Amino acid sequence: MIPQIATVRVQSRPDRHLRLWIPLLPIYLILTPVLFLIIIGGAVACARYRINPIRALTAGAQMLAGLGGLHIDIKAHHSNIMIKLA
Template identity: 40%
Template sequence: MIPQLVTVRHRRRDGHWRRLYVPVLPVLLVLSPVLLLAVLGGLVACVIYRVSPVGALRGAGRLLCALPGTRIEIEQSWTALQVSIR
């Protein structure tokens, strides 16, 4: 199952948290022309470096399906960033 929602939390210097919810499907639909160009560029790179395009697409699909449940937390000095993928 592909990710459905990405939650980004950012702590500012004053200690307040900002939360941003990003639905994945509408963003993919809006950016689909750019995504198509990226896939074509990736296929050209596969041909140049002699990598199987089918294997590369399969690996990218597996990576995308493994993303739900991932949490990334970064903290430095006064700021913090938390990304949760559901």
């Protein structure tokens, strides 16, 4: 399933943190016009490198669907950042 919400948690000190829930559907809708350019670029790249465009599209869709449940933890000095896609 394509991720629909991103949870971002930033902790700068043990007693202070910020948590944001970001819906991804509006971001997908905003980026829809760019999709046309990506399709043209992908078609040119497939023709240039002789790749089957159906297999490339399938692999891209599987990669996007596989992002659900992604969990990223970043720890640097006194700050912790957690990003979770659901």
